[in-house]
Structure formats: C-alpha cells, structure tokens
Amino acid sequence: MKLAYVIAPGRGTTNLLLAGVAEALSEKGLKLCGTVQLDTERAEEHHCDMDVLVLPDGPKIRISQYLGANARGCKLNPEALETAVATTEARLKEGADLLLVNKFGKQEAEGRGFREAVGLALADDIPAIIGLSEGSRDAFMEFVGEAVALEPQHDAILHWVMNAVDAADGQKTS
Numbered sequence: 008m009k010l011a012y013v014i015a016p017g018r019g020t021t022n023l024l025l026a027g028v029a030e031a032l033s034e035k036g037l038k039l040c041g042t043v044q045l046d047t048e049r050a051e052e053h054h055c056d057m058d059v060l061v062l063p064d065g066p067k068i069r070i071s072q073y074l075g076a077n078a079r080g081c082k083l084n085p086e087a088l089e090t091a092v093a094t095t096e097a098r099l100k101e102g103a104d105l106l107l108v109n110k111f112g113k114q115e116a117e118g119r120g121f122r123e124a125v126g127l128a129l130a131d132d133i134p135a136i137i138g139l140s141e142g143s144r145d146a147f148m149e150f151v152g153e154a155v156a157l158e159p160q161h162d163a164i165l166h167w168v169m170n171a172v173d174a175a176d177g178q179k180t181s
Contacts, residue, residue: 009134009171010125010151012111014141015159019046019055021138025109028136028164029062032105037172039063040103040133041124042091044070044110057083059109061094088114095124099133104172106135116146125151134171136164 015021022044029043042059045067057071068091072084099106106128114120121137128135136157139147148154157164 009132009174010129010137010153011135011155011157011164011167011171012137012139012144012147013157013159013164014139014144021140021159022046022109024159024161024164025107025136025138026060027161028168029107031161031165032168033063035169037104037168038102039105039107040099040128041095041105041107041121041135042109043107044138059088059091061091061098062107066094083112083114085114085119088120092121092124095121096127099124099127099131102131103128103133105168106133108135108137110138110140111143111147111150112140113143115150116143122150134168134174136168 013021013024015024026043026045029039033039039062041062043062045058045060046055056069058067058069060067068087070084070087070091071082106124108121108125115122125135125137137147157167
C-alpha cells in the first residue's frame with residue numbers, strides 16, 4: 008500500500024511533524040510535491056494564521072482569513088486553498104517521489120481540496136502521506152478505502168516513505 012496517514016495528538020502537532028519530515032526527505036534528495044502547513048501564532052483574538060508551503064519550494068500561501076473578534080465560522084479561505092491545490096496538481100503531473108498533504112479536512116470530506124491530487128498520485132504509483140485529525144478519519148477512509156496508519160514519529164514516517172519510494176522505483180524500472 009502506497010497510501011498512508013498520520014494523526015499526531017495535540018493542536019498543530021501533525022503540521023510540525025510533517026514539515027520536519029518534508030525537510031528531512033528533501034535533504035535526502037527526494038522530489039516532493041504537496042503542502043506542509045506553517046502556522047503563525049497570534050496574540051490577538053484569533054489563534055493563528057494558517058499558511059501552506061507548496062512543496063518543494065513555494066509559494067507560501069495564506070489559507071486563513073480573519074473573520075473578526077467574535078466570528079465563529081471556519082476561518083479557512085477556500086479560494087486560497089484551491090490555489091495551493093492547483094499548484095500541487097500541476098507539479099504532480101511533472102512527477103514526484105512523494106505526495107505529502109498536510110491535512111484531509113472539511114474541503115476534502117466534501118469532495119474538494121486535495122482529493123484529486125491524491126487520486127492522481129495513486130494512479131501514477133506515487134506514494135502519498137496525508138495528515139488527518141481524528142474528526143476527519145472516517146471521511147478519509149470512506150474516500151480511500153484503505154491506508155496505512157503511521158505512528159506519529161519522525162523516524163517511523165521516514166522509514167515508511169523510503170520503503171514506499173524504493174518499491175515505486177522498483178516497479179517503474181521493471
């Protein structure tokens with residue numbers, strides 16, 4: 008199976024974990040595609056600004072919007088997310104060793120977001136890792152059918168990626 012997911016406990020922990028994994032894999036020379044989320048904590052009335060870095064080298068896109076001090080709605084800016092998705096899909100068509108998606112969230116659960124990118128990667132035999140929250144696990148599994156659950160540990164994820172990339176390379180050369 009070349010599709011895996013990771014859920015790390017704690018707010019923002021999956022984002023930090025996947026950003027570190029992306030950096031380590033990039034240093035190993037892997038061609039990455041997808042996004043990692045880089046949050047900026049705010050002292051004001053909202054928790055953080057959400058940015059995604061489109062792999063491997065940008066752009067960095069602000070996917071959150073400030074809705075005001077008393078707003079209760081989702082702060083995701085769907086248009087900005089779709090810009091990140093479109094950039095990822097274009098890069099994925101150029102080839103990659105790994106698709107890394109920071110989050111399968113509400114947009115993906117509703118049929119938008121990175122769903123198409125995940126499908127493209129799997130169709131092209133490109134391994135993929137998706138960040139999840141517990142709340143999105145059921146929607147993700149309904150979408151993909153099955154996937155490998157990875158321990159939320161840097162080395163465990165690196166090990167899975169290297170095995171999956173080696174397996175994909177072996178199939179492409181045979």
